[in-house]
Amino acid sequence: MSTYPKVNETKELIKELVSIPSPSGNTAKVIQFVEEYLNSLNVDTKRNRKGGLIATIPGKVENEHRMLTAHVDTLGAMVKEVKKNARLRLDLIGGFRYNSIEGEYCEIHTTTGKKYTGTILMHQTSVHVYKNAGEAERNQKNMEVRIDAKVKNADDVRELGIEVGDFVSFNPRIELTENGFIKSRHLDDKASVAILLQLIKRIKEESITLPYTTHFLISNNEEIGYGGNSNITPETVEYLAVDMGAMGDGQSTDEYTVSICVKDASGPYHYELRKHLVRLAEENNIGYKLDIYPYYGSDASAAIRSGYDIVHGLIGPGIDSSHAFERTHEDSLKETENLLYHYVQSKMISI
Structure with a gap:
């Protein structure tokens, strides 16, 4: 061989x-x-x-x-909506489920070439605030991107240059193990x-x-x-x-x-x-x-x-x-x- x-x-x-x-x-x-x-x-x-x-x-x-x-x-996503709470609603690109990206780090790619990091989370993440944090459905309505920027509302987000239609990519988190495995998105x-x-x-x-x-x-x-x-x-x-x-x-x-x-x-x-x-x-x-x-x-x-x-x-x-x-x-x-x-x-x- x-x-x-x-x-x-x-x-x-x-x-x-x-x-x-x-x-x-x-x-x-x-x-x-x-x-x-x-x-x-x-x-x-x-x-x-x-x-x-x-x-x-x-x-x-x-x-x-x-x-x-x-x-x-x-796989990836697009910005579907800039929400009033300064977070982003997503629309998925490709065939996968929202639960597979919960907690994932991501990047938002603006049309002007700027990039912002963020995290994909349930709106009802905090168990100290939301009684049904573990029961709510992982779907477009409930999941959102928390942007790593000082933003308090939709206008603040748009001032960054983020808008509907911007692409969102997921952190691959690649790891090459000593025994030959390759782990990555x-x-x-x-x-x-x-x-x-x-x-x-x-x-x-x-x-x-x-x-x-x-x-x-x-x-x-x-x-x-x-x-x-x-x-x-x-x-x-x-x-x-x-x-x-x-x-x-x-x-x-x-x-x-x-x-x-x-x-x-x-x-x-x-x-x-x-x-x-x-x-x-x-x-x-x-x-x-x-x-x-x-x-x-x-x-x-x-x-x-x-x-x-x-x-x-x-x-x-x-x-x-x-x-x-x-x-x-x-x-x-x-x-x-x-x-x-x-x-x-x-x-x-x-x-």
């Missing part, structure tokens, strides 16, 4: 990526980071009109293409982005000539459903999304192997491509799990819904507590990267 000598480098890259705020709709800075990383490797890139980034590595065969994608946008899907960037670097460093021209789409609207549904060349035959594997009751996915998705909320993924990925894993002693994600959709399923005539698949590192306080292990990063390494050098499936 091909070794993976640079897992610590991958973890540091994940740390850099999750530290750049990028809720869906406000991803320019992180796209610029990825663009500069790829340009340093002399990889051709271009931006699409949605703000995503496409890197292309020419292959031996130019009339049949592959596309791999991972998304750099994350936004491992969905910045862990996969880091894996793809390391894969591209590896291809360049080892002077590998790919069998097919291969595109790498770093999408920026996946969390809201349409990140990878465009900019797919007519020559593209296989489209592989690299996104987190979801863990929980009844799931096979774990934090130590690569998860190969057989079906999600959009339906089954391409059967022959799935079998091809399994064969590659078994031939190269790569630890993997097959799984179904019942409440999940990927950029690959978005591309299928958009009408593209492609073979689609989905793999990724196993992520615990998705869309909340996420965690994975370096073993899952290794296995995912190794499967991708062999996949991009393999022959396309016969259709």
